[in-house]
Structure formats: C-alpha cells, structure tokens
Amino acid sequence: MAICDMCGNDYPRSMTITIGGEKNSGGVFDSFECAIAALAPRCGHCRCRIIGHGVESGCNIFCCAHCARAAGHDGLVDQAGHTDGGSGQWKVFDDSREGVVE
Ligand SMILES: [Zn+2]
Ligand SMILES: [Zn+2]
Structure with missing residues (x-):
C-alpha cells in the first residue's frame, strides 16, 4: 500500500x-x-498537458511543432518531407500480424 x-x-x-x-x-x-x-509539463504556448514526448527547443517544451513556432521557435515541423502538404492519407501502423505477407 x-x-x-x-x-x-x-x-x-x-x-x-x-x-x-x-x-x-x-x-x-x-x-x-x-x-x-x-x-506532466505544460506546453509553452497553449498550456495543455504534454503526455507524449512533446517537442523541445532549448529549455522550452511544446505539445507540437505548431505551438513551438507560435512561440517563436522556428525550425520544428510535425511533418517532414511533404512539400505538397501531405496526401491526406495516414499510413496505419497496425500491431497485429494478421495478413502480413513476408
Ligand atoms: Zn491519486
Ligand atoms: Zn501546445
């Protein structure tokens, strides 16, 4: 106890x-x-609780890249390598092994 x-x-x-x-x-x-x-720390911009990894810039932590940029920390992105803004489709990471062809 x-x-x-x-x-x-x-x-x-x-x-x-x-x-x-x-x-x-x-x-x-x-x-x-x-x-x-x-x-749990709070986001330096929107003040929400950060219960995942968050993103860090210097001594500051933010819930997402948008909040980091809004607080003046440029250079952090949520999405790397999508110049078209993304396809709108998520790749689903499924932890079940059913139907996996190897
Ligand atoms: Zn309690
Ligand atoms: Zn935030």
Whole structure:
C-alpha cells in the first residue's frame, strides 16, 4: 500500500515514478491521471498537458511543432518531407500480424 502524492489515496496498486533515474524526482501515484496532473509539463504556448514526448527547443517544451513556432521557435515541423502538404492519407501502423505477407 502506498499513498498517492497527488490525491492522498492509499491504493495497493500504486506506482512510483522517477525522472531521469533521480531519487525523489517523481513521486508515488495511484493512477496515471494523478501522475500526469503532478508531473506532466505544460506546453509553452497553449498550456495543455504534454503526455507524449512533446517537442523541445532549448529549455522550452511544446505539445507540437505548431505551438513551438507560435512561440517563436522556428525550425520544428510535425511533418517532414511533404512539400505538397501531405496526401491526406495516414499510413496505419497496425500491431497485429494478421495478413502480413513476408
Ligand atoms: Zn491519486
Ligand atoms: Zn501546445
């Protein structure tokens, strides 16, 4: 049993998060939701929580390249190599192996 640093819930399946391997850098949480609320950085432009990798420019972090550019950090793109703006079609990365011809 461990008590969530965010909400105080004493929960048997709590998790401990460390950041960069540093002791006391993260915390103990009863849910991903509480961990995100406590630890996830906010986008430097739109202020949303960044729960993926985000994009970093210098000491700043943003949710996406658009926000980085809006904050004056040029040079970051969400989409590389599409001079036509993209085809509008996503390649779907399917993790099922069914129907794969090798
Ligand atoms: Zn909690
Ligand atoms: Zn943003």
